[in-house]
Amino acid sequence: ALMLAYTVDVALFAMASAGYINFFFPQFREFRVPVPLVGSINLIWLGETLLLIALLVVLNIRGIRESSLLNQVLGALDMILETSIVVIGFLFAWRPEYFLHQWQMEFPPLERLLYATSLAVISYVGLESVSQAAEETIRPAAVIPRTSMALIIVVLLFALAFPVVSLGILPWDEVGGREGDPVALLASRLPFVGFLAGPAAAILAATILLISANTGVMGSSRLAYSMAQLGLMGEGLSEVHPRYRTPVKSIIFFSCISAVMAVFAFLSGRRALEAMADVYAFGAMLAYFLSTIALVALRIREPYVPRPYRMPLNLQWRGAEIPILGVLGILGTGLMLLVVMWTHPIAQVAGPLWVALWIGYYIWYRKRTGRPIWKSLPRDWIAEQIRILENSGEWDLLERFRIEVEHWRRSQKGA
Numbered sequence: 505a506l507m508l509a510y511t512v513d514v515a516l517f518a519m520a521s522a523g524y525i526n527f528f529f530p531q532f533r534e535f536r537v538p539v540p541l542v543g544s545i546n547l548i549w550l551g552e553t554l555l556l557i558a559l560l561v562v563l564n565i566r567g568i569r570e571s572s573l574l575n576q577v578l579g580a581l582d583m584i585l586e587t588s589i590v591v592i593g594f595l596f597a598w599r600p601e602y603f604l605h606q607w608q609m610e611f612p613p614l615e616r617l618l619y620a621t622s623l624a625v626i627s628y629v630g631l632e633s634v635s636q637a638a639e640e641t642i643r644p645a646a647v648i649p650r651t652s653m654a655l656i657i658v659v660l661l662f663a664l665a666f667p668v669v670s671l672g673i674l675p676w677d678e679v680g681g682r683e684g685d686p687v688a689l690l691a692s693r694l695p696f697v698g699f700l701a702g703p704a705a706a707i708l709a710a711t712i713l714l715i716s717a718n719t720g721v722m723g724s725s726r727l728a729y730s731m732a733q734l735g736l737m738g739e740g741l742s743e744v745h746p747r748y749r750t751p752v753k754s755i756i757f758f759s760c761i762s763a764v765m766a767v768f769a770f771l772s773g774r775r776a777l778e779a780m781a782d783v784y785a786f787g788a789m790l791a792y793f794l795s796t797i798a799l800v801a802l803r804i805r806e807p808y809v810p811r812p813y814r815m816p817l818n819l820q821w822r823g824a825e826i827p828i829l830g831v832l833g834i835l836g837t838g839l840m841l842l843v844v845m846w847t848h849p850i851a852q853v854a855g856p857l858w859v860a861l862w863i864g865y866y867i868w869y870r871k872r873t874g875r876p877i878w879k880s881l882p883r884d885w886i887a888e889q890i891r892i893l894e895n896s897g898e899w900d901l902l903e904r905f906r907i908e909v910e911h912w913r914r915s916q917k918g919a
Contacts, residue, residue, distance in 0.1 A: 505794055507727060507758070508787030508858050513720030514557060514762035515769065516626075516780040521713035522552035523684025523777070527706035533684055545770045549684070553766045556714065560721045561759045567748045579715060585708035586662055589691050589701060593669040596695050603672035610676055619847040622785045622840055625792070627663040631655050649813040666690075683775050685709065721759055728754035735881055737869060772850070782848040786855035789841040796833035803827060808908040809889060810901045823915065 526533040526549065536544035612620065631652060670679055670690045682689045687709045692702025729751035732742035745752040769779040802809070807824040818825040844851055870877045886909055893902040 505787055505790035505859070507724055507862070508855070509784065509791050510720045510724035510727065511758050511762050512765060512780060512784040512787055514560065514717050514724070514759060515553070515766040516777065516784050517713045517717035517720065518556040518560070518762070519549070519553045519766055519769070519777060519780060520684070521556055521710045521717060522549055524688060524706045524710035524713065525552060527685040527688045528703065539771070542771050546776075549776070550766065550770045554763055556717065557759055557763050557766070560714075560718050561755055563718065564721045564725060564755050565745060565748060565750055565752050567750050579712070582708045582712040582715075583658070585704050586666075586712075589687075589694070589705055590662070590665045590669055592694055592697060592701065593673060593690070597693070598669055598672040600672060603668070606671050606676055615847055618843045622789065622844045622847060623781055624663070625788050625840070626781065626784060627659055628656075631659065683777055720762070721755060724758040725751045725754040728758060735873070735875060736866065774850075779850055782850035783854045783858075785844045785848055786841075786851035787858075789837055789844050790855070790859075793834065793837040793841050796830055796837055799830045800826060800834065803830070806885075808905070808912040810893075810905045810908065812901065 523533075532548045532552075533546075535546050535548045537547050538544045611617075666687065670686075673693060674690060679686045679690065685706055688702050688706040691705030692698045694701045728737065728741045729744075731737050732739055732754070741754045741757065742751065743753050744750060765780065765783070766776075769776040772779040803826060804822075804824045814825070815827045815829045817828040819828055820826075845855075867877055875881060889905060890902065893899075893905060
């Protein structure tokens with residue numbers, strides 16, 4: 505499920521990034537070629553999408569240092585530009601009466617509202633990929649939680665600010681009609697600075713979306729590398745580049761799948777971004793649903809593992825802390841998964857098909873290698889956790905972990 509979200513992430517956000525690049529080339533944005541059976545498609549937009557995916561492959565093969573530097577530079581620039589657009593829009597162009605008019609007169613029917621709600625989760629997909637780089641980070645127990653919390657707050661603020669400011673300036677259907685560059689359209693309509701804000705918005709949107717696509721490449725390759733090491737898929741995906749020490753085969757393999765998805769989205773007969781978003785919503789909600797289940801399960805099965813950050817509202821049960829927010833997350837994400845299956849026609853087919861194909865591959869691979877299908881391989885997870893803490897330089901956590909394990913073993917003997 506998470507692999508589907510990451511793989512679609514690459515295609516979707518590379519496609520969206522190319523759409524904003526075309527703000528500067530209206531002839532590219534309007535270019536169409538008739539194709540039998542599917543109608544007309546924009547081959548230039550498709551070609552740009554594939555080129556951006558290839559660029560991200562090269563960056564990630566060269567190593568996380570190069571791709572992280574890209575994220576830092578572009579992310580800082582985007583933060584400044586996005587804040588400027590929101591502030592200028594609210595101060596000089598936003599009309600509260602027009603916002604309320606659209607809210608009252610153009611409120612969508614229930615099915616469309618649920619459809620939009622399920623798409624809103626796209627704003628948050630990719631934040632968890634920070635954890636995929638934990639083993640490549642010094643003292644991740646301190647760095648990862650702080651980074652994750654900051655990202656959640658920033659994404660929430662901008663995800664709320666842009667729709668509110670846009671609906672107080674432009675008609676909703678005019679914004680929705682610009683599939684490739686709606687934020688640039690909004691910025692170009694700002695008073696006084698629109699002639700500069702439009703191009704600036706196109707640049708910032710293209711870069712931030714390219715960062716999101718890069719997150720998908722990094723997340724899918726690291727996840728595949730880890731799964732291959734644990735015997736969940738072919739060992740070849742865990743091979744690293746002899747010079748850059750990156751999982752080169754994983755990067756290339758899943759990026760190629762992303763490129764194929766982009767091609768099918770353009771050939772789907774629907775708007776390409778909408779087709780990709782359908783599949784993306786399924787993968788994201790299924791991944792979050794399974795992740796919240798795993799969160800609660802690990803709290804019960806491994807209460808001794810050091811957790812530098814714990815969610816508030818925990819319930820003590822049989823020596824373990826059950827996160828109440830985690831239980832609510834299971835209910836919420838499970839409900840949203842049902843909503844996605846109801847409102848997204850492409851996801852109704854492509855999502856279950858992806859899951860079925862990978863389950864089939866998993867069964868075939870485990871049989872071929874003589875491993876149990878429905879059972880885990882014997883593994884000393886305590887020793888593995890010690891190795892991870894030693895490699896990451898988390899000496900305080902390592903000491904706490906050894907103490908907690910000893911207490912847990914004594915309690916197990918007493919029981």
